[in-house]
Amino acid sequence: MQAALRALRLNTVELLRQPGLRRDVDVALAPADLDVTDERLVGDVVVALAAESTVDGIVVSGTVGVRWGDECRRCLAAVERRQAMEVNELYQDEVVDDDAFELGRDALDLSSTVRDAVVLALADPPPLCRDDCAGICPVCGADRNLATCGCDTVVRDDRWAALEQLDLEAPDDLN
Ligand SMILES: [Zn+2]
Ligand SMILES: [Zn+2]
Secondary structure (H helix, E strand, C coil): CCHHHHCCEEEHHHHHHCCCCEEEEEEEECHHHHCCCCCCECCCEEEEEEEEECCCCEEEEEEEEEEEEEECCCCCCEEEEEEEEEEEEEEECCCCCCCCEECCCCEEECHHHHHHHHHHHHCCCCCCCCCCCCCECCCCCCECCCCCCCCCCCCCCHHHHHHHHHHHHHHHHHC
């Protein structure tokens, strides 16, 4: 097992023996180490977690930092995204809390927790390159952030035009 992955494995015997004990898990992992093969990922996944032994079990909290390339949903420009995914999980020897996970025998392996955070970040809907992205002209395909093409892009829908006419005629029909 690689050193980085080994850092995600905690000795729970030691932690559970002493409530209040805390172990920091600060490690950077290549996505491939986590079995995540999304080509949008850039650089390492940065794990900054702490495992704390409490009377209820072991609480794991902190962040999993992910960086990936995406496309603006309006103009398709490349956008680099960063997100620190919050982690806050409770692991118990005997699960009594509905939201808790079961502790493994002797060791707590955080790799699936980290992997889940990465996958969740990547499932985020595509962003905008900027709040006021003007998008692509539906008529000529020009990137309207870069050029003003002058196309008439007011959306007309003939069905609505027909309805407007009906509305105008309606009062006459009633009379
Ligand atoms: Zn854009
Ligand atoms: Zn245009």
